[in-house]
Amino acid sequence: MRVGFPGALLYYQYYPLCKTFFELLGAEVVTTPPTNREMVTAGSSMMVAETCLPVKVFMGHTIYLSDKCDYMFVPAVRCVEKGVYNCSKFLGLPDMTRAVVPECPPILELDVDVEKGKGNLYRGIYKLGSRLTHNPFKVKRAAEEAWRVHHQYVDYMCEWGQTPLEVMDEMFGGNGHRQVDKVEKFLSGDSIALIGHPYLLYDAYVSNRVILRLRKMGIRVATPEMVREVDLHSGTVAVDGGAYWSYGRDLVGAGGYYLRSDVDGVIGVMAFCCGPDSLMMDTVRRYAVRLKKPFMQLIVDEHTADAGLITRLEAFVDMIHRNKRR
Numbered sequence: 229m230r231v232g233f234p235g236a237l238l239y240y241q242y243y244p245l246c247k248t249f250f251e252l253l254g255a256e257v258v259t260t261p262p263t264n265r266e267m268v269t270a271g272s273s274m275m276v277a278e279t280c281l282p283v284k285v286f287m288g289h290t291i292y293l294s295d296k297c298d299y300m301f302v303p304a305v306r307c308v309e310k311g312v313y314n315c316s317k318f319l320g321l322p323d324m325t326r327a328v329v330p331e332c333p334p335i336l337e338l339d340v341d342v343e344k345g346k347g348n349l350y351r352g353i354y355k356l357g358s359r360l361t362h363n364p365f366k367v368k369r370a371a372e373e374a375w376r377v378h379h380q381y382v383d384y385m386c387e388w389g390q391t392p393l394e395v396m397d398e399m400f401g402g403n404g405h406r407q408v409d410k411v412e413k414f415l416s417g418d419s420i421a422l423i424g425h426p427y428l429l430y431d432a433y434v435s436n437r438v439i440l441r442l443r444k445m446g447i448r449v450a451t452p453e454m455v456r457e458v459d460l461h462s463g464t465v466a467v468d469g470g471a472y473w474s475y476g477r478d479l480v481g482a483g484g485y486y487l488r489s490d491v492d493g494v495i496g497v498m499a500f501c502c503g504p505d506s507l508m509m510d511t512v513r514r515y516a517v518r519l520k521k522p523f524m525q526l527i528v529d530e531h532t533a534d535a536g537l538i539t540r541l542e543a544f545v546d547m548i549h550r551n552k553r554r
């Protein structure tokens with residue numbers, strides 16, 4: 229049995245968890261190679277123009293994977309914290325996938341909503357596992373081990389200061405997921421924090437390899453996944469008083485934390501036409517102005533060119549160097 233997990237959106241957060249769960253139930257987890265132009269074109273052709281870029285990328289990955297698996301795992305992550313909710317694109321992702329990709333194999337769906345209580349989540353996990361095995365104890369053991377691996381994955385990113393792809397490379401040895409770009413260059417004492425959603429920062433095609441480009445300039449790069457949950461919460465409180473959107477912590481929480489830290493500057497990365505991000509990023513920008521900390525905002529879409537992005541990165545790094553010399 230082959231279960232497909234598209235390498236976009238939730239991939240960078242939950243791939244180790246899902247890989248562990250399904251493999252312990254006897255399935256093979258297959259994913260997609262790094263995003264390329266063909267995937268983006270295929271996904272964009274199936275969506276209306278106003279759809280945000282991450283959803284177009286996800287649909288492109290799903291189309292690529294449709295004939296390579298027996299099931300497609302597409303969870304609906306609605307709420308993972310009391311009073312904090314996910315963007316609507318995550319709420320309706322399984323239904324959207326069925327409507328947009330008719331050639332998609334049967335979808336394994338899991339409704340994640342802590343507002344409905346733990347019992348609802350447990351029943352959803354058993355229902356999901358019953359598609360692969362009729363042994364409830366095997367499902368329980370697989371879920372417990374998957375949850376342990378997920379916590380280990382999150383802890384490694386914080387302790388080692390590495391990106392999700394780098395940690396996956398250490399955990400799985402490059403087996404079953406895309407390889408990470410290596411930079412064999414000495415990194416200087418200059419550091420820049422990148423704030424944004426994982427499906428933007430770590431997708432090399434969507435972000436135009438912004439992490440790799442900064443590292444080749446000798447910059448140490450910090451990201452939201454390298455920050456502890458308690459520090460993300462305190463950063464959110466400092467900037468905005470509280471979070472309504474789950475992914476707001478990637479922007480507001482990490483922004484508030486890094487702007488008060490010793491990093492030399494902060495770069496915010498967001499997708500074009502994302503309503504929540506436009507509000508949250510502006511909140512972080514105003515907070516940076518109050519603290520007099522260097523801040524730059526990058527907006528990406530399917531038409532973003534390398535030349536303009538490289539020029540802005542080089543100018544921002546030069547500004548940081550001049551500020552430190554003064």
